[in-house]
Amino acid sequence: MQETTSLYLVPTPIGNLEDITQRALRILNEVDLILAEDTRTSGKLLKHYDIKKPLQSFHAHNEHGQLQRVIAKMEEGTVVALVSDAGTPAISDPGYLLVRECIAHELKVECLPGATAFVPALVNSGLPADRFVFEGFLPHKKGRQTRMKELAEEVKTIILYESPHRLLKTLQQLAEYLGEERRACVSRELTKIYEENRRGTLKELHEYYSTNTLKGEIVLVVEGKK
Structure with missing residues (x-):
């Protein structure tokens, strides 16, 4: 039975x-x-x-x-x-x-198999997709610095979820711990009419979103340590 x-x-x-x-x-x-x-x-x-x-x-x-x-x-x-x-x-x-x-x-x-945001963001990023780590949302305060230090040594592609009002802070801190030239991709509003996939270094992405309005759910994909 x-x-x-x-x-x-x-x-x-x-x-x-x-x-x-x-x-x-x-x-x-x-x-x-x-x-x-x-x-x-x-x-x-x-x-x-x-x-x-x-x-x-x-x-x-x-x-x-x-x-x-x-x-x-x-x-x-x-x-x-x-x-x-x-x-x-x-x-x-x-x-x-x-x-x-x-x-x-x-x-x-x-x-059931189906939609999840980090898979299309990873594939669309142009970064290696054969090995990756999914970190979800980073801690807001306690444990955040420790997690950043761990990510700085991570060799696999890194996937994060982030909110619009915290993205600039996260990009800035990632640039500090991982290096400004680390490649990354910010994906937002995936599958919607205003979908955007912005690729560049952490420094370039921080500069771009410092002057461009940001809305919607965000997936941040970051290159692993070489």
Whole structure:
């Protein structure tokens, strides 16, 4: 007898609504409950595809409190899908704790393939893509200097997520620790109409964004140490 899946991790588009698989749409139509990082954001996606399923918030601020209630529902037979605002759940988004708890309770988990921001940014950067490290968001304060020193010695291509209002600070610090001539690429608004992939040295990128308005989600890809 085939084991029934209790939790589906369903990637959602990072910008362009066409970037969702037929399987993802089928799963979202079949599950009993959809857990969403932001129900308003996911609600727009579900409405676009005419998917009418119960939607419940599950984000970084409430996942500890929700965890056991969700597990209890799954043990009673409720089939759940987890989505983030954009991309693949658990990649710099909530999801890891729920997956870990499902495994501990011997509940079957399936992760669907699909959209995630760092892959197109890496491939588009022109930097080596055969070996890379994904660092997610750097610490804002505590541990940031230590992480910078570690990245200075990293030989693989480095991938970071960053927000628009912190990008200049990050580019400046990376230039200080890794060297101004280290090559990099800033990708923003991926898959959207105003997508931009700006390539250059860390110094050049810092100079460019010092005088150019920056909006949207950002992936920063940096050359590894030679």
